[in-house]
Amino acid sequence: MAVGFIGGRVRSGGTAAAQFEAAARRAEDVAARAEAEADRFQERAEAAQSELATARDEVRRRRARLETRVAEVKERHQKTRDKLDAARARVDKKAKRVAARESALETAADALDALTAAAERRRAEADTLREQVQGLATSVGRRQQELAGREREVDELQAHLDEATARLDQLVKEHLAKLEQTASLSREEARDRLVAELTREAKLEAAGAVKDARDEAKRTAQREATKVILKAIQRLAATATIEHTVSAVPLKSDDMKGRVIGREGRNIRAFEAATGVEVIVDDTPDAVLVSGFDPVRREVARLALVRLLDDGRIHPARIEEVVEATREEIDAEIVEAGEQAALDLQIHGLHPELIRLVGRMKYRASYGQNLLQHSVETAKLAGLMAAELGLDARKARRAGLLHDIGKVIEGDLEQPHAIAGMELARQYKEHPDVANAVGAHHDEVPMATPIAPIVQAADAASGARPGARREALERYVQRLKGLEGIASDFEGVLQAYAIQAGREIRVVVDTERVSDAVAETLARDISRRIEREMEYPGQIKVTVIREVRAVAVAR
The missing domain is CATH 1.10.3210.10 (Hypothetical protein af1432)
Structure with missing residues (x-):
């Protein structure tokens, strides 16, 4: 019984091994098919990546060409705009010349109208004379019956009158011819010369008026400009601020400096890499310094460090998270500040x-x-x-x-x-x-x-504006000494004092060596030398003082 049982188990175990081998073969077939399918997918993925890279290169080339075309279009647009501005300037100049010519023509037309009016008056006088002659002829006709005996005399008088009229016309023509010959001008040339003379006189009068207007503008321009600037400044009141390149971050205790530095300095290195500024941990009690020339980065670093210290969790991952959040907040504040300034x-x-x-x-x-x-x-x-x-x-x-x-x-x-x-x-x-x-x-x-x-x-x-800007003390003192040195170099100067924070210099001169006229020239020469040799904000007033004292003693 025992042997049969054991044999049964052996037969049963052989069947299971065959099944296992069959299952293993099927699994291997499935794995082989899966690997083949994976290879096909890999080949397709590589082909797709190659096509994607090709497409990206094509997109980059098209974008580069498009940017080049946009730049060319902008350049052509700018050139066209410059040409248009130049053309407008030329048109304005031509318009001014045309306006001047029209003014001259109007003046000439007025003169011609005056001549025409005089000719009309002469013509009217001639018509009056003709009417008088016709009246005489009518009277003679009415009295022909009464004065039949005197008809021959009247005819003779009429003949004499016609002859006198013809002679008068001939004399007028001869007189005009003599005038033209004497003046060497025809009637048209005389008219043109008269128009030209009137135009010249009008231009001279206009130029005089323009000169007077310019002189008046020069006399009043400085006063009006000063008035405008003073009104604007008086209506505006603003505060002045001073900013440094180093920001201090307070600490609750000096023990926090070790947490800021971190093990082997990893925290401070991660913080400087994330913010782009330098963190200075020195002997300053209960504070660390954040140094950087970019004020935005420095502000981001300062706020991020304050938040890290308040939170207490200081490690590289947390540093990157807090710095990124602070940077987004500062970017939002920057946009808000710009919008508020534009709104104000x-x-x-x-x-x-x-x-x-x-x-x-x-x-x-x-x-x-x-x-x-x-x-x-x-x-x-x-x-x-x-x-x-x-x-x-x-x-x-x-x-x-x-x-x-x-x-x-x-x-x-x-x-x-x-x-x-x-x-x-x-x-x-x-x-x-x-x-x-x-x-x-x-x-x-x-x-x-x-x-x-x-x-x-x-x-x-x-x-x-006083207090608006800050200068280093050494530079400020050097500027004052430079002002006094420049003024003292001139001949006849006794003393020079820079006052009003270097915005005015007063120069005391020797009255025997410097006259009143020379004092004005000296002030101008000192101001020009200051302009050439010094750099300063705003302007510097130069005042030359020449004092004469007369002393007498009554005994």
């Missing part, structure tokens, strides 16, 4: 990219003056000046807000910020007057409209 100035229709760049000004400083506040202040001053002069205040505000937009363009620029800002304004379809004012506020391009000098004056007024 009532400027509409700005391109979104221009709004973003205006917002970036919030985190940028120029000579210690916040760039966004400076641009808003310049826009307000320009708008007020334009309104005082009766010009377009909206264009002036727009150009004032965008005049320093070239300073916040990302990337390295090989051109002045004014030119970069002008090209950016043209790129985003700003008005040509606005673009010209942006490019001309530092005299890099010629000023084409009255808006440009207004923006330049507003920019100078905003930067020259």
Whole structure:
């Protein structure tokens, strides 16, 4: 019984092994088919990737050609616009010449009308004489019956009258011929010469009037310009801010510095790599410093570090997450700041990219003056000046807000910020007057409209306002010494004092060596030398003081 049982198990085990082998073979067949199918799919995927790469290359080539065509179209458009402007200028010049010729012709026509009127009067006198003669003839006819005996005498008188009339006409013709021969001019030439003389006199009178108007404008221009600028500045009150390249982040304790650094410095390296700034951990108590020249990056780093310290979890993954979230928040604040500035100035229709760049000004400083506040202040001053002069205040505000937009363009620029800002304004379809004012506020391009000098004056007024800009103490002292040194180099100068934070220099001269006339020349020479040799914001007033004292003692 036991043996049979064991044999049964052996037979049963043999059957199971055969089944297992069959199943294994089927599995191998399935695996082989699956591998073949996978190879086919791999080949199809590689073919699809190759086609995709080819399509991408084609798209890149078409995009490059399209960009090239767009650039060519823009260039042709700009050339066409320049040609149109030149043609308009030529048309304006021709229109002025035509207007001058029309004025001269009108003057000549008036003179010709006067001559015609005189001829008409002479003709009327002749008609009157003819009527009188006809009246005499009628009277003679009526009295023919009564004076039949005197008919022959009347005929003779009529003959004498006809002869006298013919002789008179002949004398007039001879007199005119003698006049023409004496003057060497015909009647038409005399008329032309008279017209030319009247035209010349009219031009001389017009030139005199223009000169008088220009002299009057020169006398009043400085006074009116000063009045406009002072009114604009008095109507605007703004604060000044100072910004540094280093931001301090407070710590709850010095123990937090080790967590900021991390094991073997991995936290600080990850933070600097994520933000692009430098973190300075030194002996400063309860604080670390964030240093960087890009103010936006520095602000992102400062806020991110504050949030990491408040959260307490400081490790590379958390650092990247917090920095990215903070960067998105700062980007949103930048757009909001640009929109708010445009809204405050009532400027509409700005391109979104221009709004973003205006917002970036919030985190940028120029000579210690916040760039966004400076641009808003310049826009307000320009708008007020334009309104005082009766010009377009909206264009002036727009150009004032965008005049320093070239300073916040990302990337390295090989051109002045004014030119970069002008090209950016043209790129985003700003008005040509606005673009010209942006490019001309530092005299890099010629000023084409009255808006440009207004923006330049507003920019100078905003930067020259006391307290608006910050200078290093050493540079400030050097500038004052330079001013006094330049003034002291001139002959006859006794003392020179720089006052009003270097915006005025007063020069005391020797009365025996410098006269009143020389004092005026000396002030002009000192100002010109300061312009050539020094760099300074705003303007510097030079005052030459020549004092004469007469002393007597009564005993």
